Amino acid sequence: MITELLHRRELAKIGRDVGERLDAHRRVQRISFDDVQVPMQIYCYQDFMTPAECGDMIRMIDADAIPSELYRAGTAADESDFRTSYSCNLDRWHPDVLRIDDRICGLTGIDSRRGETLQGQRYAVGQQFKAHHDYFHTDQPYWQKERNKGGQRSWTAMVFLNEPQSGGETEFPQLSFKMLPRTGMLLIWNNMGPDGKPNPHMLHSGNPVTAGTKYIITKWFRRGFWV
Numbered sequence: 421m422i423t424e425l426l427h428r429r430e431l432a433k434i435g436r437d438v439g440e441r442l443d444a445h446r447r448v449q450r451i452s453f454d455d456v457q458v459p460m461q462i463y464c465y466q467d468f469m470t471p472a473e474c475g476d477m478i479r480m481i482d483a484d485a486i487p488s489e490l491y492r493a494g495t496a497a498d499e500s501d502f503r504t505s506y507s508c509n510l511d512r513w514h515p516d517v518l519r520i521d522d523r524i525c526g527l528t529g530i531d532s533r534r535g536e537t538l539q540g541q542r543y544a545v546g547q548q549f550k551a552h553h554d555y556f557h558t559d560q561p562y563w564q565k566e567r568n569k570g571g572q573r574s575w576t577a578m579v580f581l582n583e584p585q586s587g588g589e590t591e592f593p594q595l596s597f598k599m600l601p602r603t604g605m606l607l608i609w610n611n612m613g614p615d616g617k618p619n620p621h622m623l624h625s626g627n628p629v630t631a632g633t634k635y636i637i638t639k640w641f642r643r644g645f646w647v
């Protein structure tokens with residue numbers, strides 16, 4: 421119980437610290453809506469990566485991507501279309517990956533040891549990642565393993581590497597907000613609320629691509645050290 425309370429405080433502090441830093445950055449825009457009154461910390465940063473850097477990542481994804489995994493208890497038939505993208509862990513020690521990783525950590529001020537390895541994802545036409553939370557549901561069996569690998573996920577940093585011809589938006593249905601992929605744009609949000617508890621309003625989906633291919637990289641940060 422005490423541990424849980426301390427962890428919650430830590431997560432709340434990570435939310436505040438990163439938020440302050442992003443608020444102060446002149447190239448980072450906070451996303452907010454007058455008619456949405458729920459707690460939310462979402463920011464975007466245009467041209468966070470250059471087109472050349474995006475191209476390098478796309479080539480790495482094409483070389484290594486395999487069907488994506490899902491953090492779920494079972495693989496029931498009705499869930500087989502839940503996450504249909506291809507993905508891979510990028511090579512953490514590759515200089516091009518390290519540079520982007522360092523840039524994300526530098527921007528947020530989060531210790532890189534809290535960060536999971538950058539993941540690359542590719543969606544072909546019709547592929548999607550249905551509405552989900554990036555935080556762990558602690559009543560699921562996978563939590564027993566994840567709690568010892570840095571615990572709960574706090575911030576998600578995601579960069580669009582290209583622009584599919586249509587579809588592929590990242591949508592937050594509870595915020596009535598949809599982001600169209602823009603090459604090199606970083607979208608970053610806190611999965612925890614101000615109280616350090618999971619924020620259910622951060623539900624989001626990678627909508628089906630309807631023409632072209634969508635490539636992104638994602639980095640999830642933990643409360644504790646992941647490495």
Ligand SMILES: O=C(O)CCC(=O)C(=O)O
Nearest residue numbers: 549554589590625626638
């Ligand atoms: O593809 C997207 O736009 C969303 C990806 C996502 O939610 C994730 O990787 O956790």
Ligand SMILES: [Fe+2]
Nearest residue numbers: 552553554624
């Ligand atoms: Fe997600």
